[in-house]
Amino acid sequence: MSLPNPAELISQMALRLKAHLEHRGISEPRFIGIRTGGVWVAQALLEELGSDSPLGTLDVSFYRDDFSQNGLHPQVQPSALPFEVEGQHLILIDDVLMSGRTIRAAMNELFDYGRPASITLVCLLDLDAGELPISPDVVGATLSLQARQRVKLSGPTPLELELQDLAL
Amino acid sequence: MKLSILGARVIDPASGLDQVTDLYLDAGKIIAIGAAPAGFNAIESIDAKGLVAAPGLVDLNVALREPGYSRKGNINSETQAAAAGGVTSLCCPPNTKPVLDTSAVTELILDRAREAGNCKVFPVGALSKGLDGEQLAELIALRDAGCVAFSNGLESFRSTRTLCRALEYAATFDLTVIFHSQDRDLAEGGLAHEGAVASFLGLPGIPETAETVALARDLLLVEQSGVRAHFSQLTSARGVALIAQAQARGLPVTADVALYQLILTDEALIDFSSLYHVQPPLRTKADRDGLRAAVKSGVVSAISSHHQPHERDAKLAPFGATEPGISSVELLLPLAMTLVEDGLLDLPTLLARLSAGPADALRLPAGKLEVGSPADLVLFDLGSSTVAGEHWLSKGENCPFIGHSLPATVRYTLMDGRISYQA
Amino acid sequence: MTPLDAKRPLQLNAQGQLQHFLSLDGLPRELLTEILDTADSFLEVGGRAVKKVPLLRGKTICNVFFENSTRTRTTFELAAQRLSGAAHFIAEHVCPQVAVINGGDGRHAHPTQGMLDMLTIRRHKGGFENLSVAIVGDILHSRVARSNMLALKALGCPDIRVIAPKTLLPIGIEQYGVKVYTDMAEGLKDVDVVIMLRLQRERMAGGLLPSEGEFYRLFGLTTARLAGAKPDAIVMHPGPINRGVEIESAVADGPQSVILNQVTYGIAVRMAVLSMAMSGQTAQRQFEQEQAQ
Numbered sequence: 001m002s003l004p005n006p007a008e009l010i011s012q013m014a015l016r017l018k019a020h021l022e023h024r025g026i027s028e029p030r031f032i033g034i035r036t037g038g039v040w041v042a043q044a045l046l047e048e049l050g051s052d053s054p055l056g057t058l059d060v061s062f063y064r065d066d067f068s069q070n071g072l073h074p075q076v077q078p079s080a081l082p083f084e085v086e087g088q089h090l091i092l093i094d095d096v097l098m099s100g101r102t103i104r105a106a107m108n109e110l111f112d113y114g115r116p117a118s119i120t121l122v123c124l125l126d127l128d129a130g131e132l133p134i135s136p137d138v139v140g141a142t143l144s145l146q147a148r149q150r151v152k153l154s155g156p157t158p159l160e161l162e163l164q165d166l167a168l
Numbered sequence: 169m170k171l172s173i174l175g176a177r178v179i180d181p182a183s184g185l186d187q188v189t190d191l192y193l194d195a196g197k198i199i200a201i202g203a204a205p206a207g208f209n210a211i212e213s214i215d216a217k218g219l220v221a222a223p224g225l226v227d228l229n230v231a232l233r234e235p236g237y238s239r240k241g242n243i244n245s246e247t248q249a250a251a252a253g254g255v256t257s258l259c260c261p262p263n264t265k266p267v268l269d270t271s272a273v274t275e276l277i278l279d280r281a282r283e284a285g286n287c288k289v290f291p292v293g294a295l296s297k298g299l300d301g302e303q304l305a306e307l308i309a310l311r312d313a314g315c316v317a318f319s320n321g322l323e324s325f326r327s328t329r330t331l332c333r334a335l336e337y338a339a340t341f342d343l344t345v346i347f348h349s350q351d352r353d354l355a356e357g358g359l360a361h362e363g364a365v366a367s368f369l370g371l372p373g374i375p376e377t378a379e380t381v382a383l384a385r386d387l388l389l390v391e392q393s394g395v396r397a398h399f400s401q402l403t404s405a406r407g408v409a410l411i412a413q414a415q416a417r418g419l420p421v422t423a424d425v426a427l428y429q430l431i432l433t434d435e436a437l438i439d440f441s442s443l444y445h446v447q448p449p450l451r452t453k454a455d456r457d458g459l460r461a462a463v464k465s466g467v468v469s470a471i472s473s474h475h476q477p478h479e480r481d482a483k484l485a486p487f488g489a490t491e492p493g494i495s496s497v498e499l500l501l502p503l504a505m506t507l508v509e510d511g512l513l514d515l516p517t518l519l520a521r522l523s524a525g526p527a528d529a530l531r532l533p534a535g536k537l538e539v540g541s542p543a544d545l546v547l548f549d550l551g552s553s554t555v556a557g558e559h560w561l562s563k564g565e566n567c568p569f570i571g572h573s574l575p576a577t578v579r580y581t582l583m584d585g586r587i588s589y590q591a
Numbered sequence: 592m593t594p595l596d597a598k599r600p601l602q603l604n605a606q607g608q609l610q611h612f613l614s615l616d617g618l619p620r621e622l623l624t625e626i627l628d629t630a631d632s633f634l635e636v637g638g639r640a641v642k643k644v645p646l647l648r649g650k651t652i653c654n655v656f657f658e659n660s661t662r663t664r665t666t667f668e669l670a671a672q673r674l675s676g677a678a679h680f681i682a683e684h685v686c687p688q689v690a691v692i693n694g695g696d697g698r699h700a701h702p703t704q705g706m707l708d709m710l711t712i713r714r715h716k717g718g719f720e721n722l723s724v725a726i727v728g729d730i731l732h733s734r735v736a737r738s739n740m741l742a743l744k745a746l747g748c749p750d751i752r753v754i755a756p757k758t759l760l761p762i763g764i765e766q767y768g769v770k771v772y773t774d775m776a777e778g779l780k781d782v783d784v785v786i787m788l789r790l791q792r793e794r795m796a797g798g799l800l801p802s803e804g805e806f807y808r809l810f811g812l813t814t815a816r817l818a819g820a821k822p823d824a825i826v827m828h829p830g831p832i833n834r835g836v837e838i839e840s841a842v843a844d845g846p847q848s849v850i851l852n853q854v855t856y857g858i859a860v861r862m863a864v865l866s867m868a869m870s871g872q873t874a875q876r877q878f879e880q881e882q883a884q
Contacts, residue, residue, distance in 0.1 A: 059632065062644035071870030072646070074625065078635035112641035364763025370675035370698030370734060373762070439601075440676030484684075486677040488697070
């Protein structure tokens with residue numbers, strides 16, 4: 001299968017996001033990328049939008065639900081949100097949406113900072129493999145993979161998508 | 169019973185005999201070496217080809233734990249263990265409960281030992297009542313009941329003067345005093361040798377001077393009182409040097425070391441393993457080398473097991489909360505054979521340190537393999553090895569050598585011509 | 592004859608990850624750095640509205656005290672003397688999947704304190720490669736000093752100094768790779784970090800020191816003495832501090848003191864170590880299951 005070109009997806013996402021924000025009447029949202037891929041996507045998106053808005057980075061390692069099975073990620077880093085969460089409209093950005101558990105963890109973490117006014121979810125890819133009732137407000141492309149396949153984003157520049165086969 | 173032992177390499181360190189020959193036993197004694205006596209019809213015969221026959225080992229310090237410490241051991245179990253280690257005569261220390269300071273306790277121990285019939289037991293009586301270091305025990309009563317020597321264990325006398333008087337009293341009657349020299353104040357609270365390992369582990373230390381300061385004092389008191397003295401459980405190179413100096417200036421003192429002190433050092437403590445918690449403590453490599461040299465030269469003429477069996481709970485706690493002691497009498501011969509394997513001693517010298525040496529130190533009727541002596545023998549196989557712990561007789565499993573493969577296997581131990589242990 | 596039971600260190604699993612946290616002895620530099628990095632992440636948590644994370648939700652944590660928590664002089668002293676190796680013992684006998692974290696055993700080790708001291712140094716000084724660190728006081732009885740010396744060595748600090756009278760220095764101190772000083776002026780010259788240790792009042796008994804006053808005269812950290820260190824040197828203390836015994840109040844409360852920060856770092860370090868140890872236990876269980884197949 002051929003993977004889409006991230007750069008093209010980013011431009012489309014930027015347009016869709018602008019439309020979405022206008023529709024919702026959101027004027028000064030805060031951008032937050034989920035480490036590591038989500039941060040790259042967020043940076044590319046901000047550049048596309050020509051925005052100099054500060055970018056928050058979120059590390060969800062402490063909020064994952066698979067600690068008992070897989071332990072702690074060896075390279076956990078501090079989250080860094082250079083703005084208030086309380087009462088703000090947030091744009092949460094990740095690279096690949098699969099089960100939805102990363103997004104759940106991210107939202108739980110955000111709520112420990114304060115109570116946001118809203119969260120808009122932006123994803124580069126949706127793999128349509130959700131285990132939780134979570135879907136993106138803005139998405140670059142939807143893909144269907146086989147059970148053994150995964151998609152990996154490399155970056156930050158250039159952004160590239162790679163298909164991986166777990167069985168190998 | 170008439171018994172013949174055929175074809176063994178017979179080694180008697182006392183006489184220098186080392187030859188493949190035959191032994192003839194009757195009525196509990198050795199009646200001939202070499203040619204059978206006229207008209208001798210053996211009821212039983214042991215084919216000892218390929219085995220070494222030596223005097224039964226004499227172990228000067230084996231805690232039998234009876235009376236008073238039944239969870240740790242009893243006379244039957246521990247003498248059985250001793251027989252398995254090749255021991256035919258042993259001395260038990262006075263730290264029983266009640267303390268071995270009355271003829272009643274002495275008789276109890278001797279009776280039980282006779283009943284068990286595994287090993288000859290020569291009790292060491294307490295030098296002071298209750299081992300409290302204050303009042304002299306009734307040494308003559310104890311001697312008459314069967315005690316062969318007197319000691320105060322690791323307990324110091326409160327007053328040096330009292331100790332001095334005790335030695336003079338013992339000297340009056342030609343009694344032997346066994347010293348475990350340790351200065352109470354320097355050793356107080358210590359769990360391990362005061363050195364780099366104890367510092368690293370955060371364990372309070374017992375400095376070498378705890379031994380040498382007390383030893384120097386005790387040697388001078390021995391000289392002044394003229395008492396027969398045996399110094400037991402030395403741990404430091406400086407300590408054996410002091411003994412050597414005393415011997416060189418004519419003082420007739422003897423000394424023993426625990427076998428494990430010739431093998432282990434304080435580095436064994438590195439994982440806080442309570443199996444290596446002993447008192448007096450394991451010291452450095454340099455100390456171990458000094459002890460080994462002294463055993464080789466004969467300054468130390470006796471090796472003992474310093475057998476101290478314990479119940480599991482006594483060793484199952486953080487290091488400082490465990491009781492000290494290693495249970496090892498049932499490995500005495502095979503474990504001691506590592507000293508021959510290492511090249512430290514030749515076989516006759518090792519056997520001397522385990523039989524004639526200890527027997528002479530306390531003037532025990534043992535340690536000799538000659539015509540007319542009691543038929544106390546050990547027959548062992550140099551070509552086979554013993555996996556320590558495969559069959560364990562002592563009640564105490566607190567032995568760090570369990571699981572190791574040791575050179576030589578005891579095949580028979582005979583006491584008064586009767587088999588007390590057979591592999 | 593080597594003990595048959597010499598094997599992989601108890602606190603590391605088959606992949607070299609932490610599965611217990613007992614002592615800093617034998618832990619490689621990379622692992623110590625990982626602890627510091629993970630602790631940094633937990634420090635950030637401390638700055639939020641909700642200062643917890645759900646990582647260990649559902650796990651049971653058991654605090655086991657071997658030492659009397661009341662300040663009864665004799666029992667505390669005796670207990671502290673006798674219990675080196677307590678955490679090691681528990682770790683050896685505990686059932687699988689239980690991680691043991693040593694909160695300080697006798698005089699042996701205080702690994703969490705060691706790591707929080709390292710985190711403090713890293714946050715205020717950047718790294719360890721060019722640093723000069725002095726540890727002052729009762730080294731002999733201090734598990735904090737032992738853990739600090741081990742950590743500094745493993746993290747590459749080139750100049751580790753201890754300053755104390757002979758009675759308060761353990762035999763074999765050289766094995767830690769430190770330089771020994773018995774004079775404060777010499778020992779503090781141009782250091783970047785001063786770690787003051789607590790002097791227990793009980794040390795006066797037993798002939799280790801004549802009096803607190805004499806100790807303060809010779810080894811107390813006063814403003815004047817601190818002036819001999821680098822002008823931007825930081826002052827640390829594991830606490831609780833004895834004002835006027837090992838440290839002058841003006842120094843303890845002064846601009847170079849980071850003593851209060853140490854407490855905050857301590858929480859982050861403990862969270863990091865708990866998470867990593869639980870993680871290591873999980874990984875070991877998986878490894879063993881895979882081996883069984």
